[in-house]
Amino acid sequence: MDETKKQDQTSTHKIGIYLWIWGLLFVLSFCSYMVDWFQFQGLLRWSLILIFMFLKAALIMMFFMHLFWERYAIVNVLLWPMTAIACFVGLMVAEGKYTLFSRLFYFFVGGQ
Amino acid sequence: MSEDFNDNKTIQAQSSETISGGGAGVTPDTDYVRPAEVADQDLYHGHSFITKWVFCQDAKVIGVQYFLLATFTGIIGLILSWLMRLQLGFPGAAGFMTAEHYYQFVTMHGMIMVVYFLTALFLGGFGNYLIPLMTGARDMVFPYVNMVSFWMFFIAVGVLLASFFVPGGPTGSGWTLYPPQAILEGTPGSGMGIILMCVSLILFVAGFTMGGLNYLITVLQARTRGMTLMRMPLTVWGIFTATVLAMLAFPALLVSAIMMSLDRILGTSFFMPTILKAGEMLEYGGGSPILFQHLFWFFGHPEVYIVALPAFGIISDLISVHSRKNIFGYRMMVWAIVVIGALSFFVWAHHMYVSGMHPWFGFFFATTTLIIAVPTALKVYNWILTLWRGNIRMNTVMLWCLGFIVTFVNGGITGIFLGNVIVDVPLSDTYFVVAHFHMVMGIAPLMVIMGAVYHWFPLVAGRMLSEKLGKLHFWFTFLGAYSIYFPMHYLGFIGVPRRYFEMYDSPYVTSAVGVNEFISTAAFLVGAAQFILIYNIVVSLRIGKPAGKNPWKANSLEWLTPTVPPEHGNWGDKQPVVHRWPYDYSVPGAKEDFIPQTTPPSEVVDTEVEKT
Amino acid sequence: MSDPKIEGYEFKPGYKGMARDTASDQTMFKGVHWGKAMMWIFLLSDTFIFSCFLISYMKGRGSTTVEWPNPSEVFALHVGGVPVPLLLIAIMTFVLITSSGTMALAVKYGYERNRKMCGWLILATALGGLTFVGMQAFEWSKLIHEGVRPWTNPFGAPQFGSFFFMITGFHGTHVSIGVIFLSIYAYKTFAGHYDEGKRGWFTSMKGNYVEIEILGLYWHFVDLVWVFIFAFFYLW
Numbered sequence: 037m038d039e040t041k042k043q044d045q046t047s048t049h050k051i052g053i054y055l056w057i058w059g060l061l062f063v064l065s066f067c068s069y070m071v072d073w074f075q076f077q078g079l080l081r082w083s084l085i086l087i088f089m090f091l092k093a094a095l096i097m098m099f100f101m102h103l104f105w106e107r108y109a110i111v112n113v114l115l116w117p118m119t120a121i122a123c124f125v126g127l128m129v130a131e132g133k134y135t136l137f138s139r140l141f142y143f144f145v146g147g148q
Numbered sequence: 149m150s151e152d153f154n155d156n157k158t159i160q161a162q163s164s165e166t167i168s169g170g171g172a173g174v175t176p177d178t179d180y181v182r183p184a185e186v187a188d189q190d191l192y193h194g195h196s197f198i199t200k201w202v203f204c205q206d207a208k209v210i211g212v213q214y215f216l217l218a219t220f221t222g223i224i225g226l227i228l229s230w231l232m233r234l235q236l237g238f239p240g241a242a243g244f245m246t247a248e249h250y251y252q253f254v255t256m257h258g259m260i261m262v263v264y265f266l267t268a269l270f271l272g273g274f275g276n277y278l279i280p281l282m283t284g285a286r287d288m289v290f291p292y293v294n295m296v297s298f299w300m301f302f303i304a305v306g307v308l309l310a311s312f313f314v315p316g317g318p319t320g321s322g323w324t325l326y327p328p329q330a331i332l333e334g335t336p337g338s339g340m341g342i343i344l345m346c347v348s349l350i351l352f353v354a355g356f357t358m359g360g361l362n363y364l365i366t367v368l369q370a371r372t373r374g375m376t377l378m379r380m381p382l383t384v385w386g387i388f389t390a391t392v393l394a395m396l397a398f399p400a401l402l403v404s405a406i407m408m409s410l411d412r413i414l415g416t417s418f419f420m421p422t423i424l425k426a427g428e429m430l431e432y433g434g435g436s437p438i439l440f441q442h443l444f445w446f447f448g449h450p451e452v453y454i455v456a457l458p459a460f461g462i463i464s465d466l467i468s469v470h471s472r473k474n475i476f477g478y479r480m481m482v483w484a485i486v487v488i489g490a491l492s493f494f495v496w497a498h499h500m501y502v503s504g505m506h507p508w509f510g511f512f513f514a515t516t517t518l519i520i521a522v523p524t525a526l527k528v529y530n531w532i533l534t535l536w537r538g539n540i541r542m543n544t545v546m547l548w549c550l551g552f553i554v555t556f557v558n559g560g561i562t563g564i565f566l567g568n569v570i571v572d573v574p575l576s577d578t579y580f581v582v583a584h585f586h587m588v589m590g591i592a593p594l595m596v597i598m599g600a601v602y603h604w605f606p607l608v609a610g611r612m613l614s615e616k617l618g619k620l621h622f623w624f625t626f627l628g629a630y631s632i633y634f635p636m637h638y639l640g641f642i643g644v645p646r647r648y649f650e651m652y653d654s655p656y657v658t659s660a661v662g663v664n665e666f667i668s669t670a671a672f673l674v675g676a677a678q679f680i681l682i683y684n685i686v687v688s689l690r691i692g693k694p695a696g697k698n699p700w701k702a703n704s705l706e707w708l709t710p711t712v713p714p715e716h717g718n719w720g721d722k723q724p725v726v727h728r729w730p731y732d733y734s735v736p737g738a739k740e741d742f743i744p745q746t747t748p749p750s751e752v753v754d755t756e757v758e759k760t
Numbered sequence: 761m762s763d764p765k766i767e768g769y770e771f772k773p774g775y776k777g778m779a780r781d782t783a784s785d786q787t788m789f790k791g792v793h794w795g796k797a798m799m800w801i802f803l804l805s806d807t808f809i810f811s812c813f814l815i816s817y818m819k820g821r822g823s824t825t826v827e828w829p830n831p832s833e834v835f836a837l838h839v840g841g842v843p844v845p846l847l848l849i850a851i852m853t854f855v856l857i858t859s860s861g862t863m864a865l866a867v868k869y870g871y872e873r874n875r876k877m878c879g880w881l882i883l884a885t886a887l888g889g890l891t892f893v894g895m896q897a898f899e900w901s902k903l904i905h906e907g908v909r910p911w912t913n914p915f916g917a918p919q920f921g922s923f924f925f926m927i928t929g930f931h932g933t934h935v936s937i938g939v940i941f942l943s944i945y946a947y948k949t950f951a952g953h954y955d956e957g958k959r960g961w962f963t964s965m966k967g968n969y970v971e972i973e974i975l976g977l978y979w980h981f982v983d984l985v986w987v988f989i990f991a992f993f994y995l996w
Contacts, residue, residue: 048868058861065853072832072846072995082996089991093984100864100980102973107763107771108778110789110797114804117396120493121811124446127497127509128439128815132822134506135436139825182768185786192964289794292963357805361798368788369797376785395801399808407816407926415911416922418816431911434824434919439816446812726785 179748205291214272222265228257237668247649248336251320258323270458281706284372300355308348314340327419374726386461397450404443445496471538474731484523510569517567544618548599559588580640611692628674729760764791829915859888879949886942
């Protein structure tokens with residue numbers, strides 16, 4: 037279970053970096069909350085929600101979960117499978133729209 | 149590479165440069181292999197009967213446990229198939245069998261065979277036994293969790309079989325468990341049956357996640373010195389890629405099982421649309437049955453590759469050992485396995501062409517399905533090219549390999565028909581589909597399992613299986629299985645629907661009856677023939693010829709252990725050091741027709757070995 | 761932070777380094793403890809689980825003909841008669857991010873073998889998690905009181921309640937499991953098990969500070985899922 041032949045090899049970061057990222061996360065959370073407070077609607081709302089969400093996720097993954105300093109092998113192994121999820125998301129958005137369309141068409145318009 | 153082959157120089161010391169990446173240029177030490185990165189693994193050794201044979205952390209014991217439990221479950225699935233064939237071939241012959249019973253048998257047969265037999269056997273059985281041995285590790289990286297994973301599988305099987313005994317019996321919705329019918333009265337087992345099925349699947353996924361983590365990290369992080377990824381036998385590549393698929397596909401099954409259970413137990417409407425039951429409006433509304441289908445097949449398609457990829461890997465190794473020839477195009481075989489695995493996540497809705505999904509999806513999925521056929525075909529060509537001009541040993545193992553190639557090509561080609569949206573419309577839900585998936589997922593992987601059993605039994609048990617009985621077993625199984633599934637394609641062409649209890653008064657009555665009788669008879673004979681294998685195993689364990697070390701003269705590490713069968717920790721004092729790939733068979737100039745992976749370059753100075 | 765020192769192996773940066781690491785013998789993730797690698801792959805699998813839940817939610821919400829309830833109103837807290845939209849959620853987000861920060865610091869102090877700081881920070885994380893679960897339970901009880909059930913609700917589409925309880929339920933379960941492990945690890949830290957390398961009760965494996973980093977990864981994952989749930993369920 038020893039990581040390497042020498043036990044205490046992992047060097048650590050200064051505390052400052054954690055506090056900076058922490059602060060940024062609070063700022064971004066506040067910004068996300070403001071999206072709702074100001075009641076933005078439509079495309080502006082959705083794009084702001086997504087941008088802040090991905091920024092927060094990226095900060096947590098890169099710094100708290102240490103990926104910024106890890107070698108590329110593990111970063112790529114973790115990120116490329118997300119393309120399958122992205123494909124699934126895209127297709128299900130389309131499927132949801134199609135389901136809604138067919139319901140509106142058949143229930144309300146009375147299509148045969 | 150070709151210039152190494154043509155000149156007469158003895159092998160130069162290239163090995164250190166590639167392995168260590170030192171970039172220091174050619175060193176005089178041809179046998180140098182980088183030192184170990186991590187300390188030797190700290191293993192827990194059991195001392196009581198319970199910790200040595202029951203709650204054992206040795207991956208080899210766990211592998212045998214998985215193998216036995218999966219086989220036991222598979223035999224139950226086989227018996228269910230006999231009951232189905234009895235009804236289909238000789239309607240009414242089984243007096244007790246109602247339509248409800250039939251659908252329950254269909255469902256349980258399917259779920260057992262796909263998930264609890266094939267997946268558990270390939271990943272849990274072969275994976276646990278072979279991965280540590282073939283990569284040179286002492287055991288899996290987390291033996292405790294590995295042990296827990298088997299017992300989770302055990303409980304999952306228990307819950308599944310318990311569904312036979314609850315009121316209403318097991319679910320009869322088909323192995324695909326489609327809502328809304330699966331949880332509505334009218335479908336057998338819509339009470340406790342479907343709930344137990346969902347619970348069993350949830351437990352299965354939890355257990356296989358634990359096991360899967362072990363297989364992946366052992367391959368990625370616990371290989372022995374000198375073992376690069378491109379020196380691993382294709383068996384490991386197949387099981388490894390299948391495990392990656394399992395880790396990423398089982399979540400969708402878990403989610404759909406959870407949501408289906410909630411629909412049933414709490415009355416939620418995830419999958420349940422506004423629905424009338426015998427004139428009465430149910431409380432459900434707003435849900436989407438097609439969402440279940442998407443989730444299920446997002447799991448379901450990678451699942452069939454979870455079954456197929458280990459089979460591809462194993463067959464490559466069996467063919468190369470028994471034709472004394474390196475696998476043709478090893479690098480491309482690896483890439484093909486990886487690409488098939490990756491693409492398998494983008495083809496799922498070819499199971500849904502007639503479901504009423506978004507009308508444009510067919511274009512996308514038919515395209516990706518055709519693309520995935522390319523690397524698959526590449527593998528078939530390479531197996532044949534491996535056999536070409538090989539020194540073929542026509543023993544039992546090789547017969548199973550040849551049987552695999554024939555049945556897999558047959559099943560694969562019918563898949564092309566079904567992958568085309570328009571052609572699928574008349575063939576969907578007919579026996580053509582049943583014939584296709586049995587050929588490609590039932591018979592072909594079964595040939596691999598049989599071949600693998602005859603191949604590795606000498607390692608696991610220390611004795612050889614009888615060749616005579618083995619060949620008899622092969623011919624009965626191969627010819628019998630072909631007799632079952634080849635005519636079935638014609639039933640599909642004339643439109644005989646699947647999952648029907650009987651044909652009633654339909655135009656098919658005259659033409660299909662004879663075929664169904666023939667198929668059923670063949671099925672019973674093939675089923676009976678499997679007892680030849682059981683007899684062979686039981687007798688050979690007692691009086692089989694002692695195998696000794698490496699009876700097949702193979703190169704891969706599992707045959708190079710200090711003791712046969714290998715003991716706990718696999719390698720004794722020191723883990724092996726690997727110098728080459730596992731396919732140095734019939735190398736020109738070598739003393740023997742095989743060069744094991746642990747043989748350093750200095751011991752083969754007069755050969756013209758390509759650097760691997 | 762530099763790459764670990766491995767005898768006989770020369771590290772290259774970027775994609776060249778990734779190719780070299782993948783092509784090398786023994787390990788693909790250089791210097792990564794097997795437990796850490798296992799946790800990462802488990803989290804990848806868990807990401808797929810939550811993604812499937814959120815995709816189902818999105819598809820369900822996108823196809824409903826009945827109006828979807830307005831989250832700002834449903835999740836508002838009334839402070840002195842004034843409805844403040846998403847107040848409870850904002851506090852919960854604050855608490856979880858704080859606990860993520862304390863966890864990251866705990867990992868740092870663990871590797872520096874500062875037993876006391878590490879132990880207290882793990883406890884602080886556990887406290888944050890417990891607070892989060894408590895607030896989630898409060899939110900559940902408030903909504904149940906207002907008539908929200910898994911099968912129906914007075915605000916709009918019936919799927920609202922089902923997805924809400926299912927997704928937040930799964931997330932809350934993950935947090936609770938995390939709190940239990942955090943408590944156990946806080947005890948083990950204070951008792952010096954990681955300093956001495958004491959063998960664990962279940963697995964008989966020697967203790968090591970890398971276990972705290974591994975638990976930290978799990979905890980940050982739980983926070984990450986919350987970021988997505990917050991955005992997709994509460995804000996959208």
